[in-house]
Amino acid sequence: MDFTGLLLSVILCSSLCECGNILVVPVDFGYNSRMRNTINIGRIMMNAGHEVTLLLSDQIEHDALFKLGETNNMNKTFNVLHFKKPPVDPSKDINTLNQDHVVSLIGDAVDAFDTVLPIYFDLISHPLKDKTVWKKIASAKFDLIISDELMMVSRIIAATFNIPLILYENWGPMSFDANLVQRFNLAYVSAYVEPYSDILSFSERVFNVWDYFKLQNVNRKLFSKSFEICKELDYGDACDYIENADKIASLVFMNRNDALHYPLPLMPHVISVEGFFLENPKPLDRHYANIIEKAGKHGIIVVSFGSMFRRLWPELRTTFAKAFAAMPQTVIWSYEGPTPEGLGNNTILSKWIPQESLLNQPATKLFVTHCGASSSFQALHYALPVIGVPFFWDQPFYCQKLSHRVKSGQTVSLEGITSKKFQRAMKEVIENKTYKANAERAAAIYHDQPIPPKDKLVYWAEYVIRHKGAPHLRSQAANELNFFQYYLLDIIALVCCVCIIIGTVLVIIVKKVICFIFSNQKVKYD
Known part of the structure; x- marks a missing residue:
């Protein structure tokens, strides 16, 4: 293709693509693959022509692994908003330098998550306390937020400024928030991160249900304390969406693939992004x-x-x-x-x-x-x-x-x-x-995929930008049903009542018939 043709193609592409202003919010308790994957979402969107801003603490750039992994050029690549965070206390941080604390978390996954809840409370309180960053977010006029699901502050930002929100679930179908991705049937879908297949034995199903209710209990602690912090800092009604993210999140980007994960039913707003973070390997030195x-x-x-x-x-x-x-x-x-x-x-x-x-x-x-x-x-x-x-x-x-x-x-x-x-x-x-x-x-x-994972991610992010959200993909009813409705206990109760009534009527009729027959026979013999 000659230069003129190439220029025309670029101009045509530019006219068809509306570039968005996107805020990306990685989880920020030390550099790890979860943070890197969320940052990679930002890179993918930036390479697609969008303006991308990262929300990070002012302490992360002192992290040794962050320096190795991101090569100290974040500000040259992205816009970066830094919220103030006190210097990291090594006894509370989860990183390779604090091996004793990390080792103490080995064991039950739900219990380990319960143990580290204070870290997540910090992750909501520090950004909310930094009013300077909040003013910058207000003036930036973002078209979309893409956030790690654990960064509760993104839900408050989305609700406050009416910005469409996409939540990223790094662990695949094991969302921390049970309302984001419904557990349609605990008989064959893992409640959390237990190493089960989709064919569970009786004991595995017992533990799976037990894990689900344990996770819900931890969720309640996370949500209630986060809500309390949000209210204390005077963020009003937006605090309600910390727990009710299913009412505000347009999509959930789920890191899963059918070759690796067992099949399970998913709502249309849950998009499998198939290991999008895999890079094109560079030649070895x-x-x-x-x-x-x-x-x-x-x-x-x-x-x-x-x-x-x-x-x-x-x-x-x-x-x-x-x-x-x-x-x-x-x-x-x-x-x-x-x-x-x-x-x-x-x-x-x-x-x-x-x-x-x-x-x-x-x-x-x-x-x-x-x-x-x-x-x-x-x-x-x-x-x-x-x-x-x-x-x-x-x-x-x-x-x-x-x-x-x-x-x-x-x-x-x-x-x-x-x-x-x-x-x-x-x-x-x-x-x-x-x-x-x-x-x-x-x-x-x-x-063997119809759309490369990175292209799929870009398409759906741009879909949300184009339509200013995607509430039509969420099932409002799924999360509004109460316990009795969700498990059809009210229908079962109705069927039982009808069966009891019919059974009672039949018994009465049979008794009457028998009595009638015996009374007739008695009259006949008399």
Whole structure:
């Protein structure tokens, strides 16, 4: 195409696309994949020609991982609104430097969420207290807000300034807010992040229902305290939408895909965004290219336990190090902290690795992962066999999906883990070609999509901008039904009453008939 034709195409495209002014609100308690994915939504929208502003605390840019992951150029890329936040207390923050606190959260996911509620109360109070930022939001005239569902402040902003709101659910179908994505049937849909399939045993169904009511109880604590903070700071009726987000959110962007997750019914306003955050891998630099070349025919194993488990307690890091040392592959481990005992010459430690670029290499034989949402989609996307080592929250859920739904690997529990057990699992998954074949089959399903995930995300965001919201996609009735209506208990009661009345009438009629027959027979014999 000549230059004139190209220019005309650009002008035509510009005339057809109405650029929006979008506020993106990531969850902000330290840099992690959840924050990175929400920031990536902003990048995608910016690349589509929209003006994007991030709402972040003024402390996040001091975070060591944030500096590594975002390369200190946020202000050059986005508009950034910083709300004031006190310096982070390491004893309360959830990050890799506070390993003792992170380890204390291992266990029941709902209980762990209950434990960290004070962090979310800070995430609503600090932006609301910063009136300067609030004035800037008022003057910016945003056309759309895209927010992590846990940032309750976005609901108040949307309600106050009448801005359409899209909530992003990073963990897939496990929304914290039960009203956003209805649990249509707890008999086959997980209530939260338990590692269940869609065929639940009796005991699993019992625990699933128990988790659902526990989660609702934690939700009530979150909503009531957030509402109290909002009212104290004088934000009026907008505070009502903290709990009633289903009445204000136009869409829910859900990080799920049918190749990885079990099927479930979803309302039209819930949009699966299929691991949109996956990047186009960059070529490896000479350092890593040399490592792969030296690895030879055995290839490499990529190891990453996410942003929160980059440091490990002594026993566990030694267990991993000894298992890796016994493997013929070269191991590249994203890790910071003391050098583990028993570390082999084949194992390379690095604070930051080009993870997607390494996963994209044909030399990668295995991905050892904690099964975070992002890592699980990477394993799916690159058709990699996996060893899943779940620590907490959504990780057991995703490990179960990879090992039982996709069947592309094995899950090794931290309970009772040993170097020999871990080594045997790695050896089995690498040598048994069934795991690789299953990974490739699932990847083929994942990639067979009518619309690329990033394009789908852009389309629906622009759809909301064009129509100034999408209330027509939400079922108002679904969340208005009370307990008796939702489970049709009133209908069951009606049917029971009708059956009792009919049964009673039939009994009376039968008695009358019998009495009539006997009385006639008695008269006849007399």
